[in-house]
Amino acid sequence: MLESFKSKNNVTRVQFASFLSRTIKLIERDHHVIHFEKTAKELGFNEISKVTTIENSNLHISYTHSKLHIYGRYDGDFLINEEVIIEGTNFFGHPHESRMHLNNQLMSHNEFNVIEKYIPGGHGSVHMSLFLMHSFTGEHFKRLDTGLEYVDRTSYKDDPSLSMYFQTKDTGIIEHTITGNVMTVQNGEVMRTRKTVPYRYYYDYQGVMVTDTVAKNYIGDNRYEVTIGGDVYFEGKRITDRRFYFLPITRPVPFPGYNDSFAGFAYTDDITLQQILAFHQTDGQISSIPKQFMYPNVLVIDGERNIYGTIDLRDATFGKFEEIRD
Structure with a gap:
């Protein structure tokens, strides 16, 4: 050798x-x-x-x-x-x-552990104003890859929110058909117009809802923060390159709601900013929001209809808000 x-x-x-x-x-x-x-x-x-x-x-x-x-x-x-x-x-x-x-x-077998995120889109509820409806009446689910259909669920005629319960590890595309009412007041009477919205989404590896929309929902993304005064921060830096709009989630008329959760849903592509502002009866400025609320929570979005979160005007420093109590 x-x-x-x-x-x-x-x-x-x-x-x-x-x-x-x-x-x-x-x-x-x-x-x-x-x-x-x-x-x-x-x-x-x-x-x-x-x-x-x-x-x-x-x-x-x-x-x-x-x-x-x-x-x-x-x-x-x-x-x-x-x-x-x-x-x-x-x-x-x-x-x-x-x-x-x-x-x-x-870890097991030398594999990394992936820390799951808590994302509201995995469970909870979404307010019907996101679909420009005042109330929810029913829904239907269908898995597009397997054809599996979920049982239809109906609710009270004027339910203001939609309950969501899904397994977030299920990555198949779901087509969720939502039915509700758009309500107006005519001659002192509440009129209901039926509206149906198809919505497609799935969950990624960490349980984050991924929607078939251009607009994004950043609720649950800890890189974004909305202060009580309405400023929006990204990774600790204030965002100044876009205009933000403030939408009253609930109003005394024509129908009040109490839920301020928007889960992982985002605005559908066919809804414009002008339609959103008209539905909420506002120009989107904080100063334009009525001073009386049953529950003064406000949704914060930008001009591209991306959602950043909600703020409670009772905690803000720009004015005193009065609660209406029965």
Whole structure:
């Protein structure tokens, strides 16, 4: 063996690759390799276009349009607790972003644990004013990939909110047909006009509702914050490049409601800003909101109909609001 060892000769590419492979195996005996691998479809993307990590990340990323692979080495001295930002298109062809939170706690078989997000779109309720209706009367669900249909549910004639209960890990596209009333007062009498809205959505890998709409719903996205005075911040910086509109969620007439949750739904593409303002009977300025409310919560949107959250005018500093009580 020693006679064949030629220390002064050049090392060939094959010999170096073999040496490197054996060295990596020795290193990895003391450094566990933790993996995360999913297809774009499993993550809720039609196609992946970009994946980034935070600065000074301990993660290594490789991806194609259809697949993502993440790995990191862990030697027992530190915890990996990081976000990965995935960008691409959703199942409807719209731009989509997911901020996936990974750590190496409670891992099994050297796999990363994904921290699930709490997103209101997973359960809860949505106010009917989002669909420019005053009340909810019924709904119907259908899974477009399997054809599975959910039982129709009817409610009171003038229910102001829609209850939502779904398994957020179910990534199939759901077509949700919502039925309700648009109410007007004519000669002192409340008139109801029936309205039906079809709505399509699914949930991505972290349980975030992804809708077939251009407008976005940022409620539940902790990068955004709405102050009690109506200012909107993104990652701690005040947003000044767009105009915001303030919509009274409830009014004394023609029909009051009490629910201020908007779940993960966003405005449908056929609804314009002008129609939204007309429905709420306002020009969208805080100063135009009536001073008397049964429950003075206000929805904050921008000119592109993106939703940022709600504020309670009783806590704001720009005026005193009086509650109407029976």
